[in-house]
Amino acid sequence: MITSINPATGQELARYGFQSDAEIDTALAAASEAQAIWRFRPIGERVGLLTELARVLRTNKAKYAALITAEMGKPIVEAEAEIEKCAVTCEFYVEAAPRFLADEIVASNATHSAIVYDPIGVVLAIMPWNYPFWQFFRFAAPAFAAGNGAVLKHANNVPQCALAIQDAMEEAGCPAGLFSTLLIGTDKIAGIIADERIAAVTLTGSTEVGAIVAAQAGKALKKQVLELGGSDPFIVLADADIEEAAKVAVKARYINVGQSCVNAKRFIVEDSVADRFVALFVDGVRALKVGDPTERDTHIGPMARANLRDGLHDQVERTLAAGGTCKTGGKPVEGPGFWYEPTVIDNVTPDLVAFCEETFGPVAAIVRAKDAEDAIALANRTEFGLGAALWTRDVEKASHYARRIDAGAVFINGMVASDARLPFGGIKRSGYGRELGAHGIREFTNIKTLWIGPVKAAPASDTKPRKDTTS
Template identity: 65%
Template sequence: MIATINPVTGETTATFPAHTPEQVETVLEAAVTAQQQWRTVPVEDRVQVLRNTAKVLREGKAEYAALITLEMGKPVGEAEAEIEKCALTAEYYAETAAAHLAPEAIESSAAESGVVFDPLGVVLAIMPWNYPFWQFFRFILPAVAAGNGAILKHANNVPQAALAVQDVMDKAGLPKGLFSTVLIESSAVAGLIADDRIAAVTLTGSTQVGQIVASQAGAALKKQVLELGGSDPFIVLADADIKAAAKVAVKARFTNNGQSCVNAKRFIVDEKIADEFVAEFTANTRALVVGDPTDPATTIGPMARENLRTELHDQVQRTVEAGGKLVLGGNVVDGPGYFYEPTIIDHVKPGQAAFDEETFGPVAAIIRVSSTEEAIALANQSEYGLGAALWTSDTETAARDLLPRIDAGAVFINGMVASDPRLPFGGIKKSGYGRELGSYGIREFTNMKTFWTGQPSTTSTPAVAD
């Protein structure tokens, strides 16, 4: 049984039976049939569904945001912003998909040649609970614009969101069967990945789950896009604007209750300005309001599940026991639900849990360094490589000399890491591979097919043959 458990109260509010193998079979057959027709529809016509999607999302914003808040505890203001971001992305791809997917000519002697972008087929999307609308829509919008179909296996603690996103796409006019949600247990995913009717797989989730999915998809020789964990560094150099950095740092760490792969997690600060930064950061963090996420005044809601809070608290305790200095928080909030105090730990070092592990919740680790060289070295001393922020007044040097040395899929100078539909998004190392969003993202689930056309009267071939 798949259930919604309200993280504010810990109470089960709804239950759903898992789809049977027979129901999943029906969904797969329908998706393949619909996609074979959809791929023949010109991209200029496909994107009308995206325009409709933006309209449906905005009309239902309050309803959808309330559902996100109910199932995973996101403050309602942030949930509404999540819906708006999905709508903006739909509009972005409605305007740009045709250009992103246009054939590319490549100069070749005595022949017409280039690349076309054909859809792969039906893509299996395995999605997480922390952005239950956004992380689905940033996949589905470019995927269907490119001519693909999709099957969604969402996180089992957000079943109502999983069903709601299918309702959005149905209302937007996506052809029947082209996309469907399946409510299945995690143990059933391997069978879907192995099924010949699934052409590719996309996953947003933990590194551990990514390793499992990658091995299963690899065994079936299927394309994958994996957006996995992160322990993003937020580097504050000695010449940075400390007040600005400390203000943005709070949003960078505590947005979504601290439960995001691209939340800043390790705050690497030059020791010359560390005391001032920590004081500003702490004061700003104290201003956060922990409470009922349906209250617009709340800025920190509960964590999504009890086991996640238990893991986070264990990481805090192990870090403090190993020498980290607790500046703020560090406690489970008494009462119902899965609340955890916004927490800051100073003097964190490599070898401690808050440095070495991904802390998926409202906990910030302060790492003090003696130089820019040490800051970059410690930023890179992680198995993850999703995003990084760098704060300095010398932006020219940062862009020229420091940016190339930071191991991450994205580096934001004097800002917080965030996804943008216009920019490619993804990581390196154990943060995954492949890209979503932008022109690169829409092409991930296409066959980049080379074409070469010679004159019928000749037997010419490319200059270099295999």
């Protein structure tokens, strides 16, 4: 049974039964058949679906945002922004997909060859709850434009969002069967991955789950794109604009109640400016409004599930017991729902939990660095490598240090965020493969070489009259 629970109140919203093996088989068969046709549709028709999706998303923005807020607690203003970002990304690929998928001609004196991008097939999308629409559409927009089909296994605490995505696809005119939402348990995933009708897998989620899915997909020799955990550093050097860095740092950590792989988590600050940064940062955190996520002035809503809140509090307690200093927050909010105070822990060192582990919630770790070199070394002292922010007024120095930071993206004087124009993904235990940009749309294509050799002229035809040997 799949249950939808409002994390602000702890009350049940809806309940759904698991789909049967027969229903799963029907969905896979329909996706395979529909994709076999869709792959040969003109690119203009394929991106036309994205145009309609953008329209449907905006038309239903209020409804979809309310579902996000109800099922996982995201403040309503952020939920509306999530839907808008999905629509913008669809529109980006309407314009960009024909360019990204165009044949690349490679010519020489003797040959005329090309690199072409063929769709790979039906992709299993295993998606998380923290951005229930965005995580799907950042994969789906380029994947469908490229000629692929998909089946979605969403997180089981956002089933209403998963079904709303199905409705949006249908309303936009998606060909019957090309996309399906599956309401299933995790025990069905390995069998679906192994099914010959599935060509590849994309997963956004924890590092632990990513390793399991990668093993299952590897056994079946299926392509994977994995966007996993992160412990992103937010590095503040001594010459940075400290006021601006502290202001942006609050948003970088506490957007989506801190529940994002690419939230800033470790704030690594040169010691000479650390006291000033921490004072400004803590003031900004204390100014955040914790409250009803349906109210438009709320900054911090509930965490998505009780076990997530309890796990985060355990990390906080272990960090404080080992020497961290709590500057604000530090405990769950009493009452119904799954709430946690916005928390700042100072004097975090590499041996403390808040440094070593990913903290998935409204908790910030302040790490004091001796100098710039020490700051970069601390930033890289992690098993993760998703994003990083670097703050300095020296652009030349920033470019130098950015190359030395182990991450899939480095943002200089800004917070890390995904952008449809740029590839997004990580290294180390943050996963592999890329979403978005030109690289993202090509992840689920067969990058095929067409080699055309020189063609010799046909021999001249024999036009001489022949002697009639008939009698």
